[in-house]
Amino acid sequence: MSWQGELNRFLASAYKNWIISRRNIFTVFELFFWPMISLLSIGLLTRFLAVEGSMVSFLLVGAIALTILQVAQIDVAYVLLFDMWSKSIKNTFIAPVRSYHLVFGALLFGILRGSVVFFILVAVSGHLFGFDFLAGGIFPVLAFLAGIFAMAASIGITVCISILTFGQKADVAAWSLSGLILLVSGIYYPVDVLPPLLQALARAIPLTYFLEYYRSIFIPGPHHLMWGAALASFYLTLGLILLDRAIERARRTGILLRLSE
Amino acid sequence: MSDKVMQITEKSVQAKGICKRYKSFFGRSATILKDISLDIDASEIFGLLGPNGSGKTTLISIFSTLIYPEAGSLSILGMDARGNRDAIRRCINISTAKPNFPWSLTVKENLRHYGMLYGLYGAALSRTVQDQMEAFELSEFQDHKFEDLSTGLKQRLSLAKAMLNHPRLIFLDEPTTGLDPDISLKTRQLIRRIHDEDGISVVMSTHYMPEAEMLCDRIAFLRHGSIVALDTPQNLKRHLKLGERICITYQGEADISALQGQPGVLGLKAENGRMEIAVDRGEESLDGIIKLFSGAKITDIEIKEPDLEDVFIELAR
Numbered sequence: 001m002s003w004q005g006e007l008n009r010f011l012a013s014a015y016k017n018w019i020i021s022r023r024n025i026f027t028v029f030e031l032f033f034w035p036m037i038s039l040l041s042i043g044l045l046t047r048f049l050a051v052e053g054s055m056v057s058f059l060l061v062g063a064i065a066l067t068i069l070q071v072a073q074i075d076v077a078y079v080l081l082f083d084m085w086s087k088s089i090k091n092t093f094i095a096p097v098r099s100y101h102l103v104f105g106a107l108l109f110g111i112l113r114g115s116v117v118f119f120i121l122v123a124v125s126g127h128l129f130g131f132d133f134l135a136g137g138i139f140p141v142l143a144f145l146a147g148i149f150a151m152a153a154s155i156g157i158t159v160c161i162s163i164l165t166f167g168q169k170a171d172v173a174a175w176s177l178s179g180l181i182l183l184v185s186g187i188y189y190p191v192d193v194l195p196p197l198l199q200a201l202a203r204a205i206p207l208t209y210f211l212e213y214y215r216s217i218f219i220p221g222p223h224h225l226m227w228g229a230a231l232a233s234f235y236l237t238l239g240l241i242l243l244d245r246a247i248e249r250a251r252r253t254g255i256l257l258r259l260s261e
Numbered sequence: 262m263s264d265k266v267m268q269i270t271e272k273s274v275q276a277k278g279i280c281k282r283y284k285s286f287f288g289r290s291a292t293i294l295k296d297i298s299l300d301i302d303a304s305e306i307f308g309l310l311g312p313n314g315s316g317k318t319t320l321i322s323i324f325s326t327l328i329y330p331e332a333g334s335l336s337i338l339g340m341d342a343r344g345n346r347d348a349i350r351r352c353i354n355i356s357t358a359k360p361n362f363p364w365s366l367t368v369k370e371n372l373r374h375y376g377m378l379y380g381l382y383g384a385a386l387s388r389t390v391q392d393q394m395e396a397f398e399l400s401e402f403q404d405h406k407f408e409d410l411s412t413g414l415k416q417r418l419s420l421a422k423a424m425l426n427h428p429r430l431i432f433l434d435e436p437t438t439g440l441d442p443d444i445s446l447k448t449r450q451l452i453r454r455i456h457d458e459d460g461i462s463v464v465m466s467t468h469y470m471p472e473a474e475m476l477c478d479r480i481a482f483l484r485h486g487s488i489v490a491l492d493t494p495q496n497l498k499r500h501l502k503l504g505e506r507i508c509i510t511y512q513g514e515a516d517i518s519a520l521q522g523q524p525g526v527l528g529l530k531a532e533n534g535r536m537e538i539a540v541d542r543g544e545e546s547l548d549g550i551i552k553l554f555s556g557a558k559i560t561d562i563e564i565k566e567p568d569l570e571d572v573f574i575e576l577a578r
Contacts, residue, residue: 001380002380002382004382004383005380005381005382006380007382008377008380008381008382008386009377009378009379009380011377012374012375012377012378015370015373015374015377016363016366016374019365019366019370019374020363020365020366023365024365082363083363086361086362086363086364086407087361088361088362088363090322090327090355090357091355091361091362091375091422092378093327094325094326094327094350094353094354094355095350095375095378095379095426096346096347096348096350096351096379096380097378101378248329251326251327251328251329252328252329252331253283253284254281254283254319254328256327256328257318257319257322257327257328260357260361
């Protein structure tokens with residue numbers, strides 16, 4: 001198959017997600033309403049508590065990271081959720097597609113939507129709370145976003161694996177996994193405040209390291225960006241392998257057929 | 262395209278000892294298919310018949326590599342299904358009963374999406390989508406969302422989708438279920454055209470005996486996950502003596518022994534002035550049969566086609 005044909009197999013998922021999102025009024029809520037609510041509530045809380053400048057940065061970085069993560073990870077999960085909800089999953093898996101075609105195609109659209117949300121939140125937080133996201137230059141922003149999108153891909157893959165393993169009821173994972181990330185990866189507080197067991201868990205989550213790295217621009221401190229990048233790559237690779245296995249298992253158990261009925 | 266894909270074969274499906282069980286989370290299992298073995302020629306339209314739950318959809322899903330069998334060997338278009346799944350998937354496609362596609366995508370967008378999944382791009386993608394919309398008379402509905410289509414249009418979209426990758430073998434799972442009679446007829450004509458004009462091998466499942474008779478060169482009857490009969494429609498009816506039935510209500514005497522020897526008569530049953538005669542070809546046999554009722558007064562004649570139920574009652578004996 002030519003490279004253009006192979007590229008289109010990736011783009012197929014992005015194309016489907018784009019059209020479905022374009023026609024869905026609730027996309028407005030995902031892209032604008034909830035992100036703005038999240039940012040404004042945290043920003044206003046910092047004002048009410050008279051939080052000093054560096055702490056405002058700390059909290060706003062967390063709020064923005066969580067929002068982008070949620071937007072991008074749901075897009076990856078949508079690659080299977082849309083098919084499952086419309087009971088058309090067999091039409092996708094009768095085609096010669098692999099997990100990476102589906103995941104990276106959907107992730108591409110997730111990156112697009114996540115970037116739109118990021119630019120909106122950056123503009124609003126800069127205007128209302130005087131927060132300068134480019135304080136450290138462009139590279140830290142790109143590294144930070146890359147880390148969030150890699151994490152989003154891993155969460156989205158986990159949702160897909162859950163659906164293929166446990167069936168339709170597992171779609172609740174699409175909205176609950178980012179809650180776990182919120183709790184343990186230091187979105188609104190340093191992971192040092194967590195109990196030892198949760199701290200160990202936090203150290204296994206790449207987002208923890210990307211947050212520490214980006215925050216180190218505003219509040220100087222140690223960070224382990226490369227370790228975070230290595231973990232993110234590891235989870236992404238492992239996730240794709242496990243997703244392929246989950247697809248094969250769903251073919252063996254017949255779940256793939258039941259998800260279409 | 263790999264050499265394996267290009268390999269010339271005379272068999273579209275070769276299955277041996279296919280078994281399938283579904284296991285529940287708590288370890289309970291249900292056997293769906295038992296020791297299915299059959300060879301399907303690439304040149305034929307092959308029918309899988311059986312009641313609900315007989316395993317037709319599961320068998321078609323296994324043949325199309327959508328799900329895997331628990332035991333047995335399977336070769337599709339000459340390629341071993343275990344080691345060549347991607348190559349097989351490039352050469353086959355499926356259209357299912359009660360087809361479903363992403364709801365908010367239009368006809369054209371759905372076809373584009375699935376065309377992209379098969380690696381079509383650029384002008385070839387646009388042309389293929391356009392060709393299939395024209396072939397299945399979907400052009401005027403191209404901007405209609407899937408959720409707004411009638412059942413017949415959804416079925417035509419499903420068939421158009423199944424043709425996107427120019428398959429060598431197409432699986433149709435109950436393609437006319439739930440369709441109005443006129444749409445069913447049109448769908449059958451489309452299936453016939455796909456086979457005759459495009460040279461595509463067809464394996465289809467159906468509930469309807471007339472549909473199978475109209476389209477299929479050979480039929481396998483499935484019951485409780487096993488093949489209970491496998492032959493051409495004519496041979497099946499002949500062997501099971503389930504041709505058309507001429508039901509004659511009469512007063513007086515009829516020559517039963519002469520009727521039994523009449524050419525085309527497969528069997529008969531007479532009681533209380535009513536005779537049911539199984540014949541090979543109803544209308545052609547009718548003249549000769551009526552002559553043998555010269556000593557009686559015929560009050561009613563009805564010609565009935567055998568239905569699936571008749572066949573299964575016979576096969577279950």
